[in-house]
Amino acid sequence: MGAALWGIWLWTFRLRPVRDEIAENFQPSGLNTPLRWKRIREQMRHGRFSHDDMIQVRFLGDTEIIERLMSRMPESGHVNGCFHGHVGEALCVLTGHDAGDTAEGWHAWWRTHRGKSQTALIRESFAPLGIDPQKPPTKEQTLELLRLIGVGRAVGGDSLKPGAPVPGAARTSNALRILRDHEVKPEVVTHADLLRPEGESIFLGLTRYIEFKEQYPVQNGVGVVFGDSAGDIYFDYREDPFYDVHAPRLLGRRWAPWAWFGGVAALGIGGVLGGGALWRSGRQGQAPAHPASP
Numbered sequence: 610m611g612a613a614l615w616g617i618w619l620w621t622f623r624l625r626p627v628r629d630e631i632a633e634n635f636q637p638s639g640l641n642t643p644l645r646w647k648r649i650r651e652q653m654r655h656g657r658f659s660h661d662d663m664i665q666v667r668f669l670g671d672t673e674i675i676e677r678l679m680s681r682m683p684e685s686g687h688v689n690g691c692f693h694g695h696v697g698e699a700l701c702v703l704t705g706h707d708a709g710d711t712a713e714g715w716h717a718w719w720r721t722h723r724g725k726s727q728t729a730l731i732r733e734s735f736a737p738l739g740i741d742p743q744k745p746p747t748k749e750q751t752l753e754l755l756r757l758i759g760v761g762r763a764v765g766g767d768s769l770k771p772g773a774p775v776p777g778a779a780r781t782s783n784a785l786r787i788l789r790d791h792e793v794k795p796e797v798v799t800h801a802d803l804l805r806p807e808g809e810s811i812f813l814g815l816t817r818y819i820e821f822k823e824q825y826p827v828q829n830g831v832g833v834v835f836g837d838s839a840g841d842i843y844f845d846y847r848e849d850p851f852y853d854v855h856a857p858r859l860l861g862r863r864w865a866p867w868a869w870f871g872g873v874a875a876l877g878i879g880g881v882l883g884g885g886a887l888w889r890s891g892r893q894g895q896a897p898a899h900p901a902s903p
Contacts (some may be wrong), residue, residue, distance in 0.1 A: 620654065640824045641669050641831040654675050663695045664718035667702035667782065668825050672727045675703050684713045688802050702782040703727060705734030728769040728834055731783050742783070742835045745791045754784040756807050759814030784814075785821045792827055795819055 646669050649662045653674065658681065659723045666674055678696055682688065686696035700715060701707045704727065708718035722730060731742055740750050761781030795815055803812050825832060833839050 612848075638813065639826045639827070639829055640665060641829050643829065643831055645669075646831040648673070649676060654721070656681075658696075660691060660695070665701050667699050668786065670703045670727075671832075671834075675700065675730075677721075678703070679694045680714070682715055684716075685712050688712050688715065698778065701777065705731035705778040705779050705783045731786075734780060734783065735787075740787070742787045742790075745836075746787065746793065747833040748797065751793055751797055752790065752802060752805075752811055754788055756810040756816060757781050757784045757814065758817050759810030759812065785818060786832070787835060788818055789822055789825065789827055790833050790839065792836065795822075827888030 647668060650673075652659065652662065652665075654677075658678075670678075678700055682696060687710050689695065697708075697710055704722070706718060706722070708714040720733065725733075728743070735742055738753065739747060742753070746754060750819070756783065758781050761778065795818065798811065798815055802808065805811065827833055827836070827838055829837055830840075
């Protein structure tokens, strides 16, 4: 009985990451599922920032992740590329700002922007374009966002107008997020829009946007910053203020796993005792009756 209960506890708690990963692989529904995001965020909360997670976190991370990335930023040196964990590139997308490829640049930027929410940072980035990410984009704003995405995707900037600056990842990636969060439909772009002088950029941006919507669907709720579904992710009891304040500790751990384990043990023991009582009752009912005395 003890071995069975120990196996239940091991399967439920210790092997949960393995089970979650298997379930995610067999039931894929995009790259921003609550299950995937929960795993990434929990790892980062424990100080583990893997290479692949740093790539995914660009479109999943929130204000907390921005703070965690800045807390692990080295004092100096380059911060882009695989060798440096893509931390600078991730911050560009998460904040809508580009402080360069050095830790010194990001620390200087952080001294000015520390304490601002992710929403406020991205709004700052798009304010010069006359676009408020918190409002659904108009038709012309949608085309401008698609053009930004397309120019950023064009190899060598072939779609740029003469003298036009190449938009960085900070804006192009968040242009995808703005369109996705407000659930802008791709069919809003007409054939006449693609015949414009900037039609090539719009077309490239449109194809990338369609891919992005499939990879990071808004209905999953993770990484959605603007629009009606902003912040709609799974509920984590560890973030509940009541839990943080009132939940007691037992053997150095929160009460929830131990309460669950105790409940399972009680049910298991009760089932065994009940099963034994039923078996004994059945045996007594089947016993042959003694013949009557003469």
